[in-house]
Amino acid sequence: xxxxxxxxxxxxxxxxxxxxxxxxxxxxxxxxxxxxxxxxxxxxxxxxxxxxxxxxxxxxxxxxxxxxxxxxxxxxxxxxxxxxxxxxxxxxxxxxxxxxxxxxxxxxxxxxxxxxxxxxxxxxxxxxxxxxxxxxxxxxxxxxxxxxxxxxxxxxxxxxxxxxxxxxxxxxxxxxxxxxxxxxxxxxxxxxxxxxxxxxxxxxxxxxxxxxxxxxxxxxxxxxxxxxxxxxxxxxxxxxxxxxxxxxxxxxxxxxxxxxxxxxxxxxxxxxxxxxxxxxxxxxxxxxxxxxxxxxxxxxxxxx
Amino acid sequence: xxxxxxxxxxxxxxxxxxxxxxxxxxxxxxxxxxxxxxxxxxxxxxxxxxxxxxxxxxxxxxxxxxxxxxxxxxxxxxxxxxxxxxxxxxxxxxxxxxxxxxxxxxxxxxxxxxxxxxxxxxxxxxxxxxxxxxxxxxxxxxxxxxxxxxxxxxxxxxxxxxxxxxxxxxxxxxxxxxxxxxxxxxxxxxxxxxxxxxxxxxxxxxxxxxxxxxxxxxxxxxxxxxxxxxxxxxxxxxxxxxxxxxxxxxxxxxxxxxxxxxxxxxxxxxxxxxxxxxxx
Numbered sequence: 001x002x003x004x005x006x007x008x009x010x011x012x013x014x015x016x017x018x019x020x021x022x023x024x025x026x027x028x029x030x031x032x033x034x035x036x037x038x039x040x041x042x043x044x045x046x047x048x049x050x051x052x053x054x055x056x057x058x059x060x061x062x063x064x065x066x067x068x069x070x071x072x073x074x075x076x077x078x079x080x081x082x083x084x085x086x087x088x089x090x091x092x093x094x095x096x097x098x099x100x101x102x103x104x105x106x107x108x109x110x111x112x113x114x115x116x117x118x119x120x121x122x123x124x125x126x127x128x129x130x131x132x133x134x135x136x137x138x139x140x141x142x143x144x145x146x147x148x149x150x151x152x153x154x155x156x157x158x159x160x161x162x163x164x165x166x167x168x169x170x171x172x173x174x175x176x177x178x179x180x181x182x183x184x185x186x187x188x189x190x191x192x193x194x195x196x197x198x199x200x201x202x203x204x205x206x207x208x209x210x211x212x213x214x215x216x217x218x219x220x221x222x223x224x225x226x227x228x229x230x231x232x233x234x235x236x237x238x239x240x241x242x243x244x245x246x247x248x249x250x251x252x253x254x255x256x257x258x259x260x261x262x263x264x265x266x267x268x269x270x271x272x273x274x275x276x277x278x279x280x281x282x283x284x285x286x287x288x289x290x291x292x293x294x295x296x297x298x299x300x301x302x303x304x
Numbered sequence: 305x306x307x308x309x310x311x312x313x314x315x316x317x318x319x320x321x322x323x324x325x326x327x328x329x330x331x332x333x334x335x336x337x338x339x340x341x342x343x344x345x346x347x348x349x350x351x352x353x354x355x356x357x358x359x360x361x362x363x364x365x366x367x368x369x370x371x372x373x374x375x376x377x378x379x380x381x382x383x384x385x386x387x388x389x390x391x392x393x394x395x396x397x398x399x400x401x402x403x404x405x406x407x408x409x410x411x412x413x414x415x416x417x418x419x420x421x422x423x424x425x426x427x428x429x430x431x432x433x434x435x436x437x438x439x440x441x442x443x444x445x446x447x448x449x450x451x452x453x454x455x456x457x458x459x460x461x462x463x464x465x466x467x468x469x470x471x472x473x474x475x476x477x478x479x480x481x482x483x484x485x486x487x488x489x490x491x492x493x494x495x496x497x498x499x500x501x502x503x504x505x506x507x508x509x510x511x512x513x514x515x516x517x518x519x520x521x522x523x524x525x526x527x528x529x530x531x532x533x534x535x536x537x538x539x540x541x542x543x544x545x546x547x548x549x550x551x552x553x554x555x556x557x558x559x560x561x562x563x564x565x566x567x568x569x570x571x572x573x574x575x576x577x578x579x580x581x582x583x584x
Contacts, residue, residue: 008483013399016389016454020408023451027423034426098322101315113319115563120326122505123555124512126529127548130536131329134336137540139345141332180325212307234414241416244514248536258418265422265519275426278419289411296410297403 028282035275036060063276073260073277077284080257083171084239087178091186091235092228094179099190099227100220103197114191121184129248132177136167136249143167162253169251177249178239186231193227194220226295233292237285257281330552337545344540354546364547367528371511374442374527378449379507383499385450386457386506391487393458394465412455421519424448428520440522448516453506460505464498465491494573497566504562508555 036059049055067073102113120128135142146152146167155161160172167173197220205215221228243258250256257277265274337355341348358364389409396402412420428444431437438444468491476486514529521530528547535541 009396012388013392013396013405016385016392016409016458017401017405019385019454020389020405020451023424023427023447024408024412024420027427030427030430031419031423094322094325097315097318101319104315105319111567115560116323117326119556119559120330122508122559123330123552124508124529124548126512126514126532126536127333127544127551128329130532130544130548131333133536134344134540135329135332137345141328180329183322183326212311237414238416241418243416243418244533258416261418261422271426274422278422281416281419285416289414292414293407293410297406 031275035279063273076255076257076260080240084236087239088232088236090179091183095186099187102191103194136173174250174254177245182235185234189230190227193224229295237288333548337549354542358546367531371528375507375510378453378510379503381450382453382457382506383503385454387461389458390461409458412452417515421516425519441525444520445517448520449510457502460502461498464495
């Protein structure tokens, strides 16, 4: 390779690498440090001090102790995981057939369908969440529809709403808002996976006597595994730490960890505690994150 | 009726219901922005007064202007850094720390924004204490948005780069082109559609972001989503509906026009490629 080529390689890798290192990885290490720091009036005490020939390491672990011992934090983590999991399952149940029928629609209308899925995704997420506030409050379209069909009795029986006619600021409105927001993130990877599938496999299965239903479960679903995993991770991981949707659509019963972090930081001004919450949240999502990265890398590598 | 017909109609029904679900909130937003009633959700006739009110809403207008500036810089810089990252990942299969690098490129796509916002802010605060720079405001918001935008741009550009025929670059090399000439004369024109989509997507992402902006903004730097969010928290607000309708209109027209242009260029490009291979 020529010298210019080496220089180019160095710049192409080095510039984004350096940027991500400085603004993505390093900040994490700082959060880790602050989460074990003592907060003084304006600044933090240094974790590592060297004074009079004594090297002292002082780690304040009380934040982590209270994360473990205080039920409030623990229950909040659990409920964040629960709502994220429920949202992921709902997105999959709605999104899989949606992506499947999209991929099997006529080739001429598929670009239009794809465009229609992408378009809400481009228009402001904040405003679409806000719109649900109107739809679900008194006299809203969705509220009227739910009352008219008697669905509210079902939701009440399921414990998703506290009283008939109260849909907003409940577990129901939170899950609805998250499912709505993250549905395109499930549909898009599933669609791109299902659209690439070799349909001759299904013909072969049917020639060999498999019913359409059997062929679907034995061929289509296993082949779309990568899409299912990618879509589920794209929904689950951000949902765990979601802040805007619980703030606008959630209620007192639906405390989520993203909100806890926000309140520790903005209301209590407790930066070390907010940092400890963030570190614990990272630990919570590190496994799904690793799975996501692995599939993302495999998907891109496989295409090359 | 046979199974195939049932299946077809079930499919159409599912798709229609899905689209109703996706579009219902948008339709409601637009419709109620014309509602002449101080009580939300009760239709009292058509009005344009909420739009008229927007023209004197200095808080919202200042926020919009700031958001547009940040979105413009974010989109441009995200495309540059995202393309570099994508080229690095596609072209160089082996280098030290490649796994860490691809992890860092992909992670912001799913990482909860509160974590990115908090960690970036704490770092910038430490930096500011040590060096007096940077002041919290437009610059720091841009840094946060760039981190997110770069990841999205890298994914889009990467997908396009992988579909390219490597023989074209090799042919250019054989004909004596230098690596940067290959990139600017061969690769860049072929990925220009992807760059355009990446630019548009990162622009809208930045224009929409609440969480990162809330952590990274300083006094006097209130972006439009922060204004909208603080009003939406308090309850339903017709001024939010009006600005929402304007955004939806601009974005829809922009995205549809852009995707039409991209599709047309793609067709022309495909025709040229076909003609070129026939000629040889």
